[in-house]
Amino acid sequence: MRVVIAAVTVAVLALSGCSDDKKEQPRAGAAPSFAPGSDGAGDPYFPTYGNGGYDVAGYDLKLKYDPASGKLEGSATITATATQDLSRFDFDLAHLTASKVTVDGQAATSKAEKNELVVTPAAGVAKGKAFTVVVEYGGEPKALTNEALGDGGWMRTKDGGFALGQPESASTWFPVNDHPKDKATFALAMTVPEGVEAISNGVPAERATAGGWTTWRWTESKPMASYLATVVIGQYRITSSTHAGKPMVIAIPESLPADGPAARSLARTGEITDFLATQFGPYPFDAYGGVVIDDARVGYALETQSRPVYGSVFFRTQPNPVVVAHELAHQWYGDSVALERWQDIWLNEGFATYAEWLWQEHKGEQTAQQAFDRAYKGFDWHVPTGDPGADRIFGDAVYQRGAMIVHALRKTIGDDAFFALLKKFPADHRDGNATTDDFINAAEQVSGKDLADFFQGWLFGTTPQPKPTS
Template sequence: MERSSGHRPTGDDGGPVRARPAPAGILPALLAALSAILLVLVSTGGCTGFRRDDRPATAGFRPGAPGVGDPYFPTYGNGGYDVAGYRLKVRYDPATDELTGDATIEATATQELSRFNLDLAGLTVASVQVDGVDAGHARTEDELVVTPATGLGKGRQFGVRVRYSGKPAPITSPELGNGGLLHTSDGAIALGQPESASTWFPVNDHPQDKATYQIEATVPEGLAALSNGVPDGRSTDAGWTTWRWAERVPMASYLVTLVIGNYRVSTGTHAGRPIVTAIAASLPAGGPAEQSLARTGEIADFLATRFGPYPFEAYGGIAIAEERIGYALETQSRPVYGPAFFSGGPDLEVVAHELAHQWFGNSVSIRRWSDLWLNEGFASYAEWLWTEHDGGPSAQEMFERVYAGTDWAAPALDPGRTQIFSRAVYKRGALAVHALRRTVGDEAFFRILTTWTAERRNGNATTDDFVAHAERISGKKLRQFFDDWLSGSTAPPMP
């Protein structure tokens, strides 16, 4: 319905219109007619103008799902809303391992929403507000269930503020390893795949719901607090320093990192963007980690010639000394590298791998975890491309070596929940990428890659999406090809 403009109607003489008394007998008839009309409108739902976005959660409203329905991880993420951005303010004291947080989440309801969930592992919630009004909240294992004071209509934009505190604990999985905020001797490291974010802030924790981030981390003066995106300044007050970061390009939640501790931080610019690298102070100055990360810009520039323009506003990398982290992770715009990669000297292959993920996995993200080969296969193939460019064996030589040692009984596509980080996902995925190159030719192959990263930038995709894209660009039927190379139980003929 339209709201009144505040103007009063006028008569022919310019004066106010005055009501005239109704003739006798007319008024009861009019009232009866109006009653009948209202009855029809109510019974048919025609009086939609009286519905308001802030109406109570009654008929038509329902709770958002406690997961996005990923076959491997049904409770990851949540339904009923889409997050646009997070504003996180955290304060962490390494001496006590205590974290206090104030998270503001801007989202849009994707259904008539009576309540919704946020993923939050551990920690104690002090208060929750929706659009500035206190909301009900309860905990069900690693879910924070929020009930707004009134229902949220489909399409409504709303803000959630959660204040919380506690000692974060990592998420332990015997099959997938540990993830989350890990207390270290000099600070903490928040890192992990497929989940980690929910251990230090409330989140819709699945790659399908990418969002922007503004992060303020306050730590004891003298420590660094490193995160994703563009550095947004820092300030010190009363012995505490607040480091600010802004990732303005949508990011999947598992790609958010926070690294706190004693680090040698280097800042500069590369290709007109800030580049920030950090090396744990306990690692040797000028040593293998520093030598490797110093080539970040060079390697990213090479990959851009193969994959298309670099997709983010900043570059960088963080080399940690925490031995409990035996992996590197492609945290957006600033990968984190475990110490094992640089123990024997510089390792440029791992830098190429994690930087390739900025295109494959970060900019173009998976819709479900069973498609992880789309991330790891291309990143592994980037290692071959870089090695060839840097004077080592050619991509074809690497292909032949890996082909000869592959267990074809293990699929790269849909490998099973416990096998998403298996060799097949990485190496057999890379074999499929190179076999595609041999099948369609270099010109079509690299056009497939650059158009894929351009058309799907900042979005999500599936294997079916990639197959359809490769067929469209190459003009070839490729469904059986991908079935053979990703899922077949016997070795496909070498192209």
């Protein structure tokens, strides 16, 4: 996920599912037995995040935001497929109020329960049926606060606002199944006062201005985990170009120098992405870019899909291409291949941190081995990387020990197998989700080695692991 400047601990999820093979199956032709979808996705780390009973295919948002009042209003069109016979279902939605909900064009009833929007359609939705929900809603969006992670979601600024955060963010500005396992496409038409910029994920489309308001349009056509959706509204210098035949959009706030460290760092996005493609395989999305936010509340960077967002704190005194390498690596490890459960966040952060080491080695600054040795010295091993706990998902066990695991695996299976694995894993799971077990299986398949003991010790051991000698 994100790179954090200050030590920030976070709570995150891990998914579980169960089945009962002895459960009696309904007779062929029997009438559906409609039941409510669950109000959580079943992730052990964050049981209330996400929802059950349906799978979202896409979100299409048409919104208007007024920086003067802080009010957001508009509609969300959500296309989904029922994964059970549904009598009702929930969306995650915090602080905002739905005024009208339809399901397949028919009026539905809805009510707010804590941070959930509970929708009851006029008739049950049968398992396997595709359906469309339109929610008209509005209000004053606000961030959600978690004692372990801090604020996440919508934050108002004097000239606009932005939506950003992990593991929870999207539910503060649109109705959503807010768990990474339910990836979906994303389209946004955001109307803001003329002269104000609105930057989001994916490919930009034509802007339209009328009556003092401008509508900015963005489309992310590849499935995206909900926490990777972002919008940044305010006074920005936008540089639009193309790279490798795809649009590149970089936004720097007007409060920062036009040619300062932040702008010079993000100007290397194409160069860094091209290097990472030699390590991880072809770039997986249809657009490039990045956004810098000059706000003291953002002491981190986040891999928002196709267009990472960086806190200006990373660029206070000099360019910082290393953080750019970290967030761009996530486009493969974390975005294209997303978490199935929050427990496995090391698959995101370990590989993104290792990408920093690869980039520094590429530029002749230090070798990956030197970075490993520096991280290994004096490391505190008591938190297991493979199950750090919900309040430690942004800790050193996930980032630094995660990267050490990647390097130790490289030394254990050899460079040929290792670099083949770095490309095979994101290719095999492109646009989907994966778990630690999926990665272990891939590593054993590529290397031809039994790696059970290696991963058991490095992922779950609580004592120092021996340095690999090969």
